[in-house]
Amino acid sequence: MPKGRTLKLYWTRYVDANFDEMALVDQSWLRGNRKPRIHWRVRELIDQAIEDIYLDLKDPRVSAVLRRLETLVVFENEKRRSIGQDPLHPVSHKTISAHIAKISPTALAIARNGERAAANSQTRGRTDTRALMIGEEVEIDECKLSLMTPIRRFGWWEKLSQDERTALQEIEDFIQARLWLVLVIDVASRMPLGWTLTDAPSHKATLAVTVIPCHRSVLPVCATTTAADCAMLRLNPHY
Numbered sequence: 001m002p003k004g005r006t007l008k009l010y011w012t013r014y015v016d017a018n019f020d021e022m023a024l025v026d027q028s029w030l031r032g033n034r035k036p037r038i039h040w041r042v043r044e045l046i047d048q049a050i051e052d053i054y055l056d057l058k059d060p061r062v063s064a065v066l067r068r069l070e071t072l073v074v075f076e077n078e079k080r081r082s083i084g085q086d087p088l089h090p091v092s093h094k095t096i097s098a099h100i101a102k103i104s105p106t107a108l109a110i111a112r113n114g115e116r117a118a119a120n121s122q123t124r125g126r127t128d129t130r131a132l133m134i135g136e137e138v139e140i141d142e143c144k145l146s147l148m149t150p151i152r153r154f155g156w157w158e159k160l161s162q163d164e165r166t167a168l169q170e171i172e173d174f175i176q177a178r179l180w181l182v183l184v185i186d187v188a189s190r191m192p193l194g195w196t197l198t199d200a201p202s203h204k205a206t207l208a209v210t211v212i213p214c215h216r217s218v219l220p221v222c223a224t225t226t227a228a229d230c231a232m233l234r235l236n237p238h239y
Contacts, residue, residue: 038095042088045072046099054100055111062097069096083158137187140209142180142201147172182209 002010010024017023049069053060070090077087109118147168151157160168182205184193198205 038091039088041076042073042091043099045069045076045088046091046096048072049096050100050103051111055108057112059112062093062100065096065100066090066093079155079158134186134189134191138193139185139187140182140206141185142182142205145175145179145181145197147175180205182206184209 013023014020046069049065049072053065053068054062073088073090080087106118109121113121148157151160151168157165180198180201181195182198182201183195185191186193194209196205196209198208
């Protein structure tokens with residue numbers, strides 16, 4: 001049973017709300033900070049620092065990730081200062097540890113050892129290997145190209161004028177609407193063996209990408225060769 005002082009507070013709130021019963025509803029759910037404490041760009045830099053340092057086979061410590069993050073924040077603040085934005089603040093060791101703890105063991109094994117090794121170690125009863133020799137198996141995939149991605153990533157976008165940005169946007173619309181990149185990757189070595197540009201992925205583009213022109217200064221034994229032989233020559237010139 002509430003005390004008299006609490007009942008008086010409820011009565012005052014009820015009268016001030018023009019005798020509205022909803023004024024008596026408990027509002028404890030409004031307590032606490034409703035805004036994120038960490039800037040979204042800092043979270044992106046944390047992910048980048050984890051990819052650069054923590055996913056290494058040497059299993060580095062969280063302190064190394066923190067040092068990498070502090071370096072990234074310094075570089076980012078220089079860019080933000082040039083365009084008049086507020087600087088970012090690095091996070092603590094505990095925050096990065098909590099961020100790393102969200103990575104599942106399977107995802108960490110794939111990032112460090114590769115998908116095949118992770119499947120062999122994490123999957124029950126599976127020990128198969130897709131390819132061991134270079135040129136034994138290749139993968140072909142296609143994707144659309146983007147001109148804006150490297151420009152924004154390396155900080156060139158802020159240095160362009162409005163006319164240059166408009167021109168680049170028109171070129172970007174043309175590239176994404178007309179051009180596809182068809183890429184051949186060797187499964188064993190994960191090396192790109194060939195690529196071609198096409199306006200529409202088809203069997204002709206796939207056949208064209210399987211024959212790669214090899215420069216005579218690098219591979220003097222041939223002018224053109226197949227994708228598998230070209231990969232062997234690049235890794236072993238005496239092949």
